[in-house]
Amino acid sequence: MRFDVLIPARLASTRLPDKPLADIAGLPMVVRVAQRAMQSQAARVVVAADDARIVDACAAHGVQALLTRTDHPSGSDRLAEACHLLGLPDDEIVVNVQGDEPLIDPALINAVAQTLADQPDAAMSTAAHAIDTLEDFVNPNVVKTVLDAQGNAMYFSRAPIPWWRDGFAKGGPTALPTAPGPLRHVGIYGYRAGFVRRFPGLPPAPVEATEALEQLRALWHGHRIAVHVSTHAPGPGIDTPEDLERVRAWFAAH
Numbered sequence: 001m002r003f004d005v006l007i008p009a010r011l012a013s014t015r016l017p018d019k020p021l022a023d024i025a026g027l028p029m030v031v032r033v034a035q036r037a038m039q040s041q042a043a044r045v046v047v048a049a050d051d052a053r054i055v056d057a058c059a060a061h062g063v064q065a066l067l068t069r070t071d072h073p074s075g076s077d078r079l080a081e082a083c084h085l086l087g088l089p090d091d092e093i094v095v096n097v098q099g100d101e102p103l104i105d106p107a108l109i110n111a112v113a114q115t116l117a118d119q120p121d122a123a124m125s126t127a128a129h130a131i132d133t134l135e136d137f138v139n140p141n142v143v144k145t146v147l148d149a150q151g152n153a154m155y156f157s158r159a160p161i162p163w164w165r166d167g168f169a170k171g172g173p174t175a176l177p178t179a180p181g182p183l184r185h186v187g188i189y190g191y192r193a194g195f196v197r198r199f200p201g202l203p204p205a206p207v208e209a210t211e212a213l214e215q216l217r218a219l220w221h222g223h224r225i226a227v228h229v230s231t232h233a234p235g236p237g238i239d240t241p242e243d244l245e246r247v248r249a250w251f252a253a254h
Contacts, residue, residue, distance in 0.1 A: 003093035003113040003190070005042040006082050007033055008075040009065075010099075011051040015240050020054050020099055022244055025251040027061060029238065030054060032102035034063040039106035041113075042095065048082035074214060077200045083193045090194030093117060098187055102247060103235025108188065108228075115151075115228040116190040122152060123223035125190035126215070128183040129230040136184060137176055143185040143213060145227065153225040156185055156213050183227075186234050189215070195223070 009020040009030045016022065020030040027035075030047055037045045047058050047065035050072070058065035066085055072078045079096055088094065095113050097104055108127060116125035128145050136142045140158040148154050155161065164177040176182060191199075205220030218225055238244050 001041075001093070001114060001117045002043050003041075003095055003117075004086075004088065005037040005040065005045040005095045005097050005109060006079050007037065007045070007047045007097050007099050008078040008082075009047050009049045009054050010072075010075075010078070011049075011054060016238070016244065019238065020049070021057055022238070024102055024244075024248055028054075028057045029102055029244075030099050031058060031061045031063055033097060033099055033104065034058065036102065036104045036106060037097050037109060040095075040109035041106075042109065046082065046086065047099070048078050050078070074200075076196070076214060079191070080197050080200050083196050088193035090192065090197075092193040094191050094193050094196060096189045096191065098237060100238040101188075101235065102238070103250065104188070105234060108186070108230060108234060111228045111230070112188050112190045115226045116192070119150070119152070119224070119226040121224055122226040123192065123195045124215070124218055125226040125228065126153070127186040127188050127228045127230055127234075129186060129233050131176065131182040131184045134173065134176060137182050138173060143187075145183050145185045146180070147183070147227055147229075151227055151229075153215075153219065153227050155219065156211070156215055158211055158213070183229065184233070186230065187237075188234075 013019040022029045024032050034045050048068050049055050050070045055065040055067050068078050068081045093113050112125050131137050137160050144161045145156045146154045205217045208216040
């Protein structure tokens, strides 16, 4: 199996300005992410940036990066341009690693790529892990998924799914469903490059806007998303200054 890792990096961030360049133990965040991805089995790791400062920071630390347009509405659009600029063949597997995941597990990257390779009828792959607290189950910021018998996603939602009819009959959930147990979606995706290029041209799904979940567009148009179920939660991502301090503390301790 051969696959590439693409890391979209956008300089603008409302909660954490210049996030890709934020210092983590002496290196820019995006470089830390790329270094973790390089520990996977990927044939190539490339940062797809919207600003020359990100490209320059990557080049200074031996990370391949390319400059993409600044007006992309989403990371998927940036990936599509990157696939075009790199000239990737349609059947090439690409793993999209978020640029704010400096503790991403290289084994998870491998697993997402392998999951897509093992299911040729799937257009995408992603990951999930078991939810073990009621707080996460009811939290709308924690995206949930339900799988079919082949391990493909049936749906993604911010709502508590699967809804336990009998267990929740007396009001809101007071316990976690057990069969099946709920799964938390992890925001890492595998694609075939041809599908990445087509995806931005698919009309958005009505339910995609309702849930604010872009991956529902693929399901709405009939494309399968294969899901790797991990035995453990991924390392924390960085969305806020508080998240950044926690990750800096982790690097200082390790």
